[in-house]
Amino acid sequence: MGLLKKMLKRKQKPSSGSSGSMQNTSVQNAPLQADLQENINQIQEALGYCPDIMVRKILINKRQTRAAIVFTDGLIDATAVENSILKPLMLDFPDNSSEEPPPSAAQDLLEFIRESVLTVGELQELTDLKGALDAVLSGNVVILADGYAQGFSVDMAGWEQRGVDEATTETAIRGPKEGFVEDIRINTVLLRRKIKSPALRWETRIIGRVTKTNVAVMYIKGIVNEKILEEVFLRLDSIDIDGIMDSGYIEELIQDETFTPFPTVINSERPDVVAAALLEGRIAILVDGTPFVLMVPALFIQFFQAAEDYYHRSDVTSLIRLVRYLTFFITLLGPSFYIAITTFHQEMLPTPLLISLAAQREGVPFPAFVEAFIMEVAFEILFEAGIRLPRAVGQAVSIVGTLVLGTAAVDAGLVSAAMVIVVSLTAISSFLVPHFELNIAIRMIRFVYMALAATFGLFGIIVGLLALVLHMCSLRSFGVPYMTPLAPFVPSAQKDTFIRVPRWRMYTRPILQAGQNKVRQQPPQKAKPKPPDKQ
Amino acid sequence: MKRKLILTLVFVMLLPLLGGCWNHRELNQLAIALGLGIDKVGDKYRLSVQVVDPEQVAAKKGGAAAERTPVILYSLTADSVFEAVRKMTIASPRQIYPAHLRILVFGESAARDGIGKILDVISRNWEFRTDFFIIVAKGTTAFDIMDSLTQLEKIPAMKLFSSLRTSDKIWGPTTSVTLDKLVTQLITKGKEPVLTGIQSFGDRSIGGTLENVKRTKPAERLRYGGLAVFKRDKLIGWLNQRDSLGYAYVNDIIRSTPNRVPCSKGRNIMLDVIRSKTKMKGDVVNGKPRIKVMVRQEVNVEEVHCKIDLMKPETISELEKKANQHVKALIEHAVKTVQKKYKADIFGFGEEIHRSDPKAWKKLKDNWDAKFAQLPVTVEVDTKIRRLGTVGNPLIKEIK
Numbered sequence: 056m057g058l059l060k061k062m063l064k065r066k067q068k069p070s071s072g073s074s075g076s077m078q079n080t081s082v083q084n085a086p087l088q089a090d091l092q093e094n095i096n097q098i099q100e101a102l103g104y105c106p107d108i109m110v111r112k113i114l115i116n117k118r119q120t121r122a123a124i125v126f127t128d129g130l131i132d133a134t135a136v137e138n139s140i141l142k143p144l145m146l147d148f149p150d151n152s153s154e155e156p157p158p159s160a161a162q163d164l165l166e167f168i169r170e171s172v173l174t175v176g177e178l179q180e181l182t183d184l185k186g187a188l189d190a191v192l193s194g195n196v197v198i199l200a201d202g203y204a205q206g207f208s209v210d211m212a213g214w215e216q217r218g219v220d221e222a223t224t225e226t227a228i229r230g231p232k233e234g235f236v237e238d239i240r241i242n243t244v245l246l247r248r249k250i251k252s253p254a255l256r257w258e259t260r261i262i263g264r265v266t267k268t269n270v271a272v273m274y275i276k277g278i279v280n281e282k283i284l285e286e287v288f289l290r291l292d293s294i295d296i297d298g299i300m301d302s303g304y305i306e307e308l309i310q311d312e313t314f315t316p317f318p319t320v321i322n323s324e325r326p327d328v329v330a331a332a333l334l335e336g337r338i339a340i341l342v343d344g345t346p347f348v349l350m351v352p353a354l355f356i357q358f359f360q361a362a363e364d365y366y367h368r369s370d371v372t373s374l375i376r377l378v379r380y381l382t383f384f385i386t387l388l389g390p391s392f393y394i395a396i397t398t399f400h401q402e403m404l405p406t407p408l409l410i411s412l413a414a415q416r417e418g419v420p421f422p423a424f425v426e427a428f429i430m431e432v433a434f435e436i437l438f439e440a441g442i443r444l445p446r447a448v449g450q451a452v453s454i455v456g457t458l459v460l461g462t463a464a465v466d467a468g469l470v471s472a473a474m475v476i477v478v479s480l481t482a483i484s485s486f487l488v489p490h491f492e493l494n495i496a497i498r499m500i501r502f503v504y505m506a507l508a509a510t511f512g513l514f515g516i517i518v519g520l521l522a523l524v525l526h527m528c529s530l531r532s533f534g535v536p537y538m539t540p541l542a543p544f545v546p547s548a549q550k551d552t553f554i555r556v557p558r559w560r561m562y563t564r565p566i567l568q569a570g571q572n573k574v575r576q577q578p579p580q581k582a583k584p585k586p587p588d589k590q
Numbered sequence: 591m592k593r594k595l596i597l598t599l600v601f602v603m604l605l606p607l608l609g610g611c612w613n614h615r616e617l618n619q620l621a622i623a624l625g626l627g628i629d630k631v632g633d634k635y636r637l638s639v640q641v642v643d644p645e646q647v648a649a650k651k652g653g654a655a656a657e658r659t660p661v662i663l664y665s666l667t668a669d670s671v672f673e674a675v676r677k678m679t680i681a682s683p684r685q686i687y688p689a690h691l692r693i694l695v696f697g698e699s700a701a702r703d704g705i706g707k708i709l710d711v712i713s714r715n716w717e718f719r720t721d722f723f724i725i726v727a728k729g730t731t732a733f734d735i736m737d738s739l740t741q742l743e744k745i746p747a748m749k750l751f752s753s754l755r756t757s758d759k760i761w762g763p764t765t766s767v768t769l770d771k772l773v774t775q776l777i778t779k780g781k782e783p784v785l786t787g788i789q790s791f792g793d794r795s796i797g798g799t800l801e802n803v804k805r806t807k808p809a810e811r812l813r814y815g816g817l818a819v820f821k822r823d824k825l826i827g828w829l830n831q832r833d834s835l836g837y838a839y840v841n842d843i844i845r846s847t848p849n850r851v852p853c854s855k856g857r858n859i860m861l862d863v864i865r866s867k868t869k870m871k872g873d874v875v876n877g878k879p880r881i882k883v884m885v886r887q888e889v890n891v892e893e894v895h896c897k898i899d900l901m902k903p904e905t906i907s908e909l910e911k912k913a914n915q916h917v918k919a920l921i922e923h924a925v926k927t928v929q930k931k932y933k934a935d936i937f938g939f940g941e942e943i944h945r946s947d948p949k950a951w952k953k954l955k956d957n958w959d960a961k962f963a964q965l966p967v968t969v970e971v972d973t974k975i976r977r978l979g980t981v982g983n984p985l986i987k988e989i990k
Contacts, residue, residue: 398614401622402689402719406748409622409690414648416617423616509614 085184091121091201094187098125098197101188108191115144116164121201125187130194132213139175140196140209148172165203173198177210189267219245222324222346224491230366231327239269239343242326246273246339249330254278257341260291262305266298269343270305273329278336278564283352283533287338302342302349309351311531316499318492319532321353328362334575335564352532354539356552358493359383364555373554380553382484386497389481390427391508391516393474398423399512415471424509426470430478431502433460438482540565621684624661625747627732628708629697631667635708636697637674638665638736639686640747647744659800660744663737671711688715691722692751694769695788697732701818701825706776709823713773720769723754726818726825728787735788738797738810746812754786754814762847762863763834764814776823779955780940784837787816787828821934821959829927836924839917840883840937842868849889851916853896853909860893861913864976872942874950879943879961885917885971894984901982906975913973921969935962 088094095110102108107128115122124140169178179195181187182205187197194212219241222234235242243257257273270291274284290309299305306320307313323329324346329339332350340349359379364372396403397412404412419426437456441449461479464470481501488494500523507515530537540548547563550556562576625640646660664681668674678686694712696705712718727735736746743749758766764786767775775783790812796802797810817829817837829837838844844866853859866887872879891900891909898905928936940958944951954961 397617401615401617401620401687402717406622406624406690406692409617410642410644410745411648413617413620413622413642414644417645419618512614 086182087184087187087199087204087206089202089204091123091199094184094199094206095123095125097184098187098191101184102191111141113141113145115148115168115200117148120164123199125191125197125199126211127191127194130192130214131196131211135213136196136211140173140198140211143172143174144168144198164200165205165207168198168200169207173207173209175209175211179208181206181208193267216241225323225325225328225362225489227325227361227363227366230362231325233326234324235326235329235346235348237344237346239271239341242341242346242348243271243273245326246330246333249326250275250333255333258288260288262291262294262296263299264295264297266300268299270299271341273333273339273341275333275336278334279338280336283535284338286533287340287351291340299342299344301345302340302347305340305342306349311533315526315530316496317355317527317530317537318358318490318496319351319353319530319537321350321357321490321492322347323350323362324348325362331362331365352535354532354535355493355527355537356541358488358490360551361489365558369555369557376555377553379487379489382487383497385484386481386488386494387501388504388516389477389484390431390501391504392513393477394423394427394505395508395512395516398509412471412473415473418468419471420469422509423474424505426474427478427505428502430460430464430470430474431481431505434478434482435498615685615687619684620687621682622690623686623688624690624692624745625695625736625750626688626691626693627695627697627727627736628671628700629731629733630700630703634667634669635671635674635700636665636667636731636733637671637678638663638733639675639678639682640736640745641682641686642745659739659798661739661746663798665733665736671708672715687717689717689719691718692747693754694722694724695732695735695750696724696726696785696825698727698729698825699731701726701785701820704823705820706823709769709773709776713769718769723751723766723768724772724785725750725754725767725788725814726785728789728816728818728828730790734790734794734797735812738790738794738812739800739802739808740812741803741808750788750812757814758843758845760846762838762844762849763817763831765817765834765838765841765843778938778941780935780942780944780951780958781938782822782934782936783820784829784936785818785820786814787818789813789815819928819932819934819936821932826934827932829924832920833924833927836920836922837928837936839866839868839885839921840870840924842866842870844868844887848892849913849917851909851913853894853898853912857896859891859895859898859909861889861973861975862892863887863889870939870942872939872946874943874947874954877950877953879939879947879950879954880966881939881942881968883921883967883969885921885969886974887913887917887971888974888976889913890977891975891979895986897984897987899983899987900978910973910975913975914971917971917973918969921971922967925967929963929965933959933963935959939965939967 085097088097095112099108099110108125109128110123110125112121112123114120122144124136126136169180179186179190181190181197186208187199187206190197190208194210194214195208196211197206197208199206216238217236219233219236221232225234233245235245247255252275254276255273256276257271260270260272261267262270272284272287272291287309291305294305294308296304296308302322306318306322310319312319323332329348329350333339337350337352340351342349359376364376367375397416401409416423421429433456437452437460440452444452461475465472465475485494485498488497504516504519507519511518528536528538528542536543539545540552545565548565550561551565555561559576562574564573564575621639621641622644623639623641625638627638627640629636629638641662641664643658643660643662646658662682664678664686666674666677666681668677675686675688696708700708713720735750738746740746740749743752754764754766757764765784767783767785772783772785775781790797790810792811793809795809797808802808802810815831817834818825819827819829835847838847844863847863847866849861849863850858851861866885868886869884871882871884874880894900898909900906925937928934935958939962940951940955943954
């Protein structure tokens with residue numbers, strides 16, 4: 056415990072020394088010089104003469120001025136650079152001497168280039184080396200001219216990337232198929248296309264001292280709860296880390312409680328899910344480099360809601376959702392109930408069932424708990440193997456798993472057939488929970504319940520359940536109680552908790568996470584066909 | 591502070607181990623007892639426990655013929671029932687687990703000696719549930735009943751249980767009694783208990799072997815019959831089938847039963863009682879108690895042996911009248927028999943008097959057995975014929 060605390064403390068201490076040793080900060084803060092060659096040298100020096108840093112020296116302004124463009128090979132769209140930068144600068148440099156006096160002052164040439172020469176959309180002025188370096192490394196083309204202590208950074212980013220594809224982790228029978236990609240810009244576009252409202256806002260933060268990862272916080276102004284938004288920014292701004300590889304980094308750094316198996320931040324790779332969350336007043340956090348978008352606040356019941364729930368009929372959805380809650384309990388308590396009842400409460404079983412179970416257990420060498428434990432661990436091994444293995448091998452593993460664990464273990468008399476049924480039911484049930492984070496959390500806790508069941512029987516399970524409920528009620532997600540709308544009980548939110556009422560009945564937004572704007576549609580409305588006119 | 595926290599945590603983590611799984615028992619450590627027979631041998635009790643051999647009972651692939659009997663009978667004699675249950679481990683490899691007991695059989699000797707002492711341990715022990723049936727071996731020992739294999743239901747105790755449960759539903763004369771019901775009847779003043787009897791027929795010598803169930807007609811057969819009448823906790827005699835039905839009518843425990851009613855000379859019509867409700871009314875006039883029994887029943891016509899015209903409403907009301915008379919006679923006969931022969935108030939008349947006139951009951955209760963023998967009982971029956979089945983007039987009438 057002490058060790059753990061020390062480790063935690065160390066984690067929270069900002070490691071200020073590392074940044075200084077890695078890069079020469081004094082060089083970075085230096086302003087650009089008027090001498091072109093010196094600027095180039097400085098950039099090359101700072102980037103360590105890497106072979107992918109391209110410096111192209113050119114003559115501009117009717118061959119009167121020496122200039123250079125600097126970019127990272129592979130990060131830029133080469134055709135666009137040729138057409139929008141090199142061509143205008145070198146070949147089509149407008150003749151301006153006839154009508155106006157030639158640009159005499161230093162500032163004038165740059166002004167002229169910006170206003171009349173470069174045919175690009177996004178352009179920034181550079182004055183210091185740091186800006187130039189950041190620009191080069193994030194796919195911009197830096198234009199420097201001899202005799203000027205300024206330069207331009209032109210966004211020419213274009214690199215090989217995955218196209219918008221079907222979301223693989225959240226498949227749906229019905230509903231939009233597209234999924235987020237690794238590029239944050241495409242992701243924001245996907246959301247913009249869903250919500251064409253001026254109220255859709257987003258702010259960016261650059262997080263990660265080394266990786267300089269773009270993180271965008273997206274919300275709908277007027278619906279979002281400003282207090283929660285403030286809290287999100289506060290937490291994001293206090294992150295001090297060298298790099299962000301995935302939104303999982305952010306999730307772990309901003310979540311309310313670390314020592315809980317339950318996720319308090321939800322993620323999705325479906326734009327429709329994130330857009331719906333935004334409309335409910337949630338806040339989306341997009342991280343460059345990952346298709347998984349975080350959404351806060353995340354409540355327990357949200358992990359039982361799949362995107363499809365809202366695209367199918369409400370009665371079908373309600374039934375499926377109830378099944379999900381049922382399988383939640385099966386996953387959590389299936390093996391422990393089996394252990395408790397067969398080792399402590401045999402009187403609870405109907406007699407024929409008891410005899411049948413007893414017959415299966417004849418000759419099994421392990422106590423029920425050990426038997427269950429072995430099988431559950433075997434399942435976890437198979438599961439993990441199935442994820443990591445290449446797809447071609449995965450099938451072989453599943454066959455081995457089915458044959459060895461399912462059939463051979465029973466035939467050899469090592470485990471009882473009933474136990475195999477219980478374990479497989481638990482395993483299958485766990486996948487009905489639509490979100491993997493919760494699914495894995497339940498699978499983890501179920502071992503605790505198995506131990507409780509093996510020592511105290513049903514009594515242990517009940518005590519464990521009480522502890523679990525207390526723990527879950529104590530959780531918060533960005534200030535919103537985790538068990539909302541069950542505890543605190545919110546009557547209006549029950550329309551979309553265990554069941555989903557028809558769309559025309561769901562006219563309010565969730566109360567706690569949405570701000571003042573709570574009404575989705577005029578209550579209660581129902582689109583009824585009008586009777587045909589009688590003539 | 592930190593040390594305290596760590597200590598607390600360690601203790602909490604050790605807590606589950608302290609439980610030590612105190613009554614943890616694996617399924618294969620249990621000897622699941624489904625049948626229990628108790629006989630009285632001299633001063634001692636002889637216990638016969640029917641324990642399941644699960645492997646022989648559970649469905650097997652291939653359906654191979656059983657090599658062993660589906661149940662094992664452990665039997666021994668001890669001074670008390672509890673002692674005998676514990677002593678059973680000298681013969682059985684596993685501890686007897688009685689929670690799933692389906693049937694408890696008293697040998698006739700034990701029943702005549704008194705079942706109160708035996709019931710004490712059975713109702714006191716927490717492992718016994720109260721949902722098993724209690725029966726009395728008529729003219730034989732409980733051991734003999736337990737030592738017999740049955741067909742269709744592999745486990746004899748299960749056979750006895752389901753047979754009694756089924757026949758209780760559709761055959762009026764049998765009565766199923768569970769532990770809680772029996773104990774209530776034992777301690778209620780003005781109500782004596784009854785138990786259904788079980789009889790063994792045929793060749794008992796091979797009843798407990800697999801040979802017994804390898805024939806279409808087993809050598810030893812178990813059949814319910816008769817109703818054991820108790821006074822206090824002692825068996826004093828038996829009622830025959832006809833009086834048992836009368837008992838069932840009075841106590842309103844008929845769910846469905848066939849009823850034979852004479853329709854013309856020497857010929858009968860069979861009625862199936864589909865609904866029956868009996869109300870008992872008692873009052874005390876001038877210190878003299880009396881009882882009125884009112885039966886309302888609905889019946890279907892099931893089997894007709896005489897040439898009557900069922901299509902006429904008059905015939906139906908005629909039949910209803912005859913059924914009324916028949917049931918009335920049935921009940922009166924049963925009451926008379928018990929009053930004369932046993933003087934044991936198995937009908938609960940005393941309880942009814944107690945309920946209707948508590949003050950008078952205080953005076954009556956001390957000498958109730960004698961009062962019961964003289965109790966005037968009037969019976970009223972109201973029968974309604976509901977359905978005639980899929981044909982109208984009797985076939986015998988239509989035949990040319």
